[in-house]
Amino acid sequence: MTVSQSHALARQAPFPHAVAGQALDSDLAENVLKWFETTAPWRLRVESFYExxxxxxxxxxxxxxxxPVLSDERVDSLRRQLLNPIEPQELILTEVNAHKLLPGQTIRIHNDYIGGEETHRVLIQLNRDWTDDCGGILMLFSGxxxxxxxxxxxxxxxxxMAFEISPTSYHAVSTIRSGERYTIVYSxxxxx
Structure with a gap:
């Protein structure tokens, strides 16, 4: 398996997080995106702060x-690249989900904190030809x-992008204006 990944840049503010321009090799990213766009079994979920x-x-x-997105090798690679720069302790994968946002959908400010059951997230973006005009910008907040x-x-x-989940890990996704925004979420x- 070929994995071409870029170095992650870590920051402590507004909460511990790391970002990498390339976190998934191109072939796998394209395969997953094609499946997401065609036959993946999506189901709508509506909550108080998102749809x-x-x-x-x-x-x-x-x-x-x-x-391969679920392989031990892939998870270990993401852990080394994105989580190690912000968390020295050993982390255990709890689940892997995927999200799809369509035009008009947004995720309002929240922190993902559910009492320590999950402590970190890795987000992998799969968005072909995405521009700022499409919306869907991940926003991090200091409050x-x-x-x-x-x-x-x-x-x-x-x-x-990886981040530590805490009562102060406030983040949101701006409204999608065009296109479909896909994310793999490793918890x-x-x-x-």
Missing amino acids: QYEMNLHEAELPQEVA PTVEEVARLIRPRHASG FKRAN
Whole structure:
């Protein structure tokens, strides 16, 4: 398996996170994106702060060319590239989900904190020809209000972002204006 990954840049503010321009090799990213766009079994989920299509990749029947996204080798690679720069402790994968956002959908400010059941996330973006005009910008906040926006991260194809989940890991996704925005979400917890 060929894995061409870029170095992740880590920051501590507004909360511990790391970003890499290339987190998934091109062939695998293209295979997953094609499946997401065609026959993947999406289901709509509506909550108080978001509406999106989702699927649990452990429960879905993955095509052979998509299955490597769940391999131990892939998870270890993402852990080394994106999580090690922000978390020295051992992390255990808890689940892998995928999200799809369509025009008009948004994810309002939230922190993902559910009492320590999950402590870290890795997000892999799969968005062909995405531009700023499409919307869907990942926004990081230093507090729970829009005025506290601290960083904007474009959802570039095959890029990755990892962050520590805490009561202060406020983030959101701006409204999708055009296109379909896809994300693979790897969730982890501390081993101890």
